Structures are given as structure tokens and as C-alpha cells.
Amino acid sequence: MSSNYLKDFPLLKQPTANGKRLVYLDNGATTQKPLSVIKALEGYYGTSNANPHRGAYGLSVKATELYENAREKVRHFLGAAKTEEIIFTKNATESLNLIAYSYGLQFIEAGDEIVLSIAEHHSNLVPWQQVAKARGAVLKYMYVNADGVLPEEEIEAKITAKTKLVAVTHVSNVLGIVNPIRRIAAKAHSVGAVIVVDGAQSVPHLAVNVRELDVDFFVFSGHKMLAPMGIGVLYGREELLEAMPPFLCGGDMIEYVEEQDTTFAPLPAKFEAGTQNVGGAVGLTAAIEYLEQTGLDVIEREERELVRYAVERLQQLPYITLYGCGDLTNKTGVISFNVKDVHPHDVSTILDADGIAIRAGHHCAHPLMHYLGVNATCRASLYFYNTREDVDALLDSLSRVRGVLGYGA
Numbered sequence: 001m002s003s004n005y006l007k008d009f010p011l012l013k014q015p016t017a018n019g020k021r022l023v024y025l026d027n028g029a030t031t032q033k034p035l036s037v038i039k040a041l042e043g044y045y046g047t048s049n050a051n052p053h054r055g056a057y058g059l060s061v062k063a064t065e066l067y068e069n070a071r072e073k074v075r076h077f078l079g080a081a082k083t084e085e086i087i088f089t090k091n092a093t094e095s096l097n098l099i100a101y102s103y104g105l106q107f108i109e110a111g112d113e114i115v116l117s118i119a120e121h122h123s124n125l126v127p128w129q130q131v132a133k134a135r136g137a138v139l140k141y142m143y144v145n146a147d148g149v150l151p152e153e154e155i156e157a158k159i160t161a162k163t164k165l166v167a168v169t170h171v172s173n174v175l176g177i178v179n180p181i182r183r184i185a186a187k188a189h190s191v192g193a194v195i196v197v198d199g200a201q202s203v204p205h206l207a208v209n210v211r212e213l214d215v216d217f218f219v220f221s222g223h224k225m226l227a228p229m230g231i232g233v234l235y236g237r238e239e240l241l242e243a244m245p246p247f248l249c250g251g252d253m254i255e256y257v258e259e260q261d262t263t264f265a266p267l268p269a270k271f272e273a274g275t276q277n278v279g280g281a282v283g284l285t286a287a288i289e290y291l292e293q294t295g296l297d298v299i300e301r302e303e304r305e306l307v308r309y310a311v312e313r314l315q316q317l318p319y320i321t322l323y324g325c326g327d328l329t330n331k332t333g334v335i336s337f338n339v340k341d342v343h344p345h346d347v348s349t350i351l352d353a354d355g356i357a358i359r360a361g362h363h364c365a366h367p368l369m370h371y372l373g374v375n376a377t378c379r380a381s382l383y384f385y386n387t388r389e390d391v392d393a394l395l396d397s398l399s400r401v402r403g404v405l406g407y408g409a
């Protein structure tokens with residue numbers, strides 16, 4: 001793993017509060033930002049900021065152009081057919097709620113089944129619980145195997161003629177396993193169901209083409225792929241979005257408002273109520289440009305090499321339990337683990353003293369934690385700008401954790 005990316009990331013070069021070299025391994029939560037993204041934000045607010053779409057003056061026209069250019073950039077990045085199929089939101093969570101409350105409440109009926117995987121983030125699980133309760137539908141789960149892989153027999157058995165919607169993560173934020181989306185989509189479509197894919201942990205790490213995957217909805221958050229916080233994306237097939245009622249109502253999303261009723265604007269505006277995050281969209285444009293210049297194939301390859309190195313070293317520590325690391329064939333840089341006798345929060349605190357930033361807790365995945373038989377885990381989530389030296393620093397610090405707490409080796 002080359003560290004020549006570090007020159008692009010100011011935050012990664014600054015020491016921690018206690019003067020240690022920062023080893024940032026919480027990329028599953030959010031990624032750091034390259035200078036090109038930071039400068040894009042500065043440039044927008046310094047030269048082009050105005051409220052888009054409605055102003056009849058140059059600055060507003062410029063802001064509108066930047067915003068719509070971002071939409072075209074995302075369309076190309078995801079391989080979508082039309083810009084009308086790209087909706088900007090705040091984040092993946094808002095995108096998933098939009099699908100649940102607009103598509104779900106409109107088209108899911110009593111007795112229909114909604115199929116999830118047990119590895120879903122709460123953002124792709126709790127909204128579907130609300131829809132199931134509101135409509136009298138049934139929630140069913142596909143369960144992963146001991147290696148965190150979703151077996152073919154679960155896909156085949158759980159998606160049936162009663163299934164109306166399948167909502168599944170492309171990559172789990174706990175297990176890091178890439179799910180067989182094309183297979184799941186084919187099975188969903190064979191029974192007349194739609195498929196919603198949560199791409200929050202896949203889009204930053206591997207090339208995604210929504211038409212090749214043949215998905216109906218796909219979501220992601222910009223902040224997990226080098227972009228600013230506050231900008232997310234919902235991709236939806238045009239014909240489905242056209243049939244859906246608005247999610248949020250107000251300015252920009254209307255065609256005409258009378259005292260008792262309103263006609264709505266065409267796609268994508270129908271789903272973009274109020275003043276939009278133009279700065280975030282400009283930052284997302286710069287983030288996609290950085291990823292495309294780096295190469296998602298390069299990112300995926302380098303990350304797989306680094307995760308293999310990290311797992312091989314972790315497997316040599318007898319007091320470490322790994323989750324989702326038995327089959328590295330389709331694994332991104334997410335590594336969940338526990339240290340014998342030590343709570344993940346204590347592990348994270350001790351590692352922090354050595355400059356190492358990992359996540360500890362339930363990762364907004366309570367049902368998966370329960371299924372794994374744990375309350376919480378530690379999680380190191382690698383990205384292309386991490387290095388073998390970062391992994392070595394993690395292992396060195398981990399080797400001291402039990403000793404620090406008096407458990408011996």
C-alpha cells in the first residue's frame with residue numbers, strides 16, 4: 001500500500017492531541033477529505049454561492065449550473081441512465097427513509113413481505129419496521145453464515161412470491177463482505193419484488209454500476225467517499241420515482257400551489273424540497289473526480305491487499321476474535337474484532353492513547369450484534385490512504401492492551 005496519497009489529505013498529516021502520529025482506521029464512519037475537496041468548497045462559497053434554480057441573475061445561474069453538473073457527475077459515476085434518476089439528499093439515511101415512506105407506504109400492503117439481511121445498518125432496517133407496522137406487512141431476514149457471507153440457500157428460501165420488497169446492504173459496515181447484489185436482484189425481480197440497495201459502504205471502495213447490478217433503488221452518503229457531510233444520493237428507476245408521492249414538501253418541489261391542492265414539479269425536483277446543499281454537491285463532484293483519477297479498481301485492489309495483510313497478522317493473536325474474516329474473497333477493508341476479556345470501548349481508549357482511531361460499539365447494527373452473540377465489537381475500517389505501517393501500529397498497540405489492564409499476554 002503506497003502512502004503517496006497522504007500528501008493530499010491535510011488532516012492525516014497532523015499529530016493527535018497527545019503528539020502521536022494519527023493512524024485513522026474509522027473510514028467506515030467517515031473518510032478524511034483531500035485538499036481538492038476542501039478547496040472546491042472554499043471556491044464555491046468564495047466565488048459562486050447563491051440560491052439555485054429560481055434566481056434570474058448570474059450568480060444564481062452559476063450555482064444552478066454547479067448543482068446540476070454535480071447531478072450529471074453522479075449519474076455517470078453510478079452508471080444511471082438519466083439525471084432524473086439521481087436525487088440529492090442529506091445522507092444515506094435520508095435516502096432510505098425517502099424510499100420507505102414514499103415507495104413503501106404507497107405500494108406495500110397487508111400481508112406483503114419485506115426481506116432484509118440480518119447485517120443491515122439501522123438506517124436500512126428501522127424504516128422498514130415502520131413501514132411493516134403501518135401497512136401490516138411482514139419483515140423477514142436472510143441470515144449470513146459463520147464467515148458473514150449471505151448463502152445462496154438463504155436468498156432462494158427467503159425471497160418468495162409473497163415478497164414485495166428486498167432491502168439489502170451492498171457491504172456490511174460490520175462484516176465488510178460484498179453481497180451478491182446481481183443475484184439477489186434477479187431473485188427479487190423473478191417474484192415481482194423491487195430491490196433497495198444500501199451502498200454506503202460499497203461506493204467508496206469499489207466501482208458500482210446500478211444498471212449492471214439491475215437494482216431499483218441505490219443509496220450512498222458523500223462523507224464516506226471523501227465528500228463533505230450533508231450530501232447523500234438516492235438513485236431510483238425513473239418509472240418508480242414518477243409513481244411515488246413526494247417525501248418532503250415546500251419550495252422548489254411544486255409546479256403550482258392552490259388553496260386546497262398542489263401540482264408537483266417533475267423529477268428530480270419533486271424530491272428536493274427547499275434550499276439544497278449546493279456546496280455539498282460541489283464537494284461531491286470533487287470527491288468523485290479524486291476517486292476516478294485514483295481509480296476505483298486501484299482502490300479496491302490496494303484495499304484487499306491491505307485487509308489480507310491485516311487479517312493474517314490479527315489471526316496470529318490468540319486473544320483476538322475476528323468476525324467476517326473467514327473468507328476474504330469478497331471483503332472490503334472493514335475488520336471487526338474483539339479482544340479477550342476487554343470491552344471494545346476500553347480497547348478503543350487504549351489505542352487512542354497510541355494515536356490509533358478505531359470504532360467500538362454496536363455500529364448501528366443491534367440485530368447483527370445479537371446474531372453474532374456479542375453486545376459490541378471493535379472495528380478497524382481501512383481505506384486506500386492507509387498503509388502497512390498503519391496496520392503494524394494497530395497490531396503493536398493491540399499487543400499491549402491486555403497487559404495495560406493486567407491480564408498478561
Ligand SMILES: Cc1ncc(COP(=O)(O)O)c(CNc2co[nH]c2=O)c1O
Pocket residue numbers: 028029030091092093094121123124169171172173198200201221359363
Ligand atoms: C451500511 C450503512 N448504511 C447506512 C449508514 C448511514 O449513513 P449516514 O446516513 O451517512 O449516517 C451507514 C453509516 N455507518 C456508520 C456511521 O458511523 N459508523 C458507521 O459504521 C452504513 O455503514
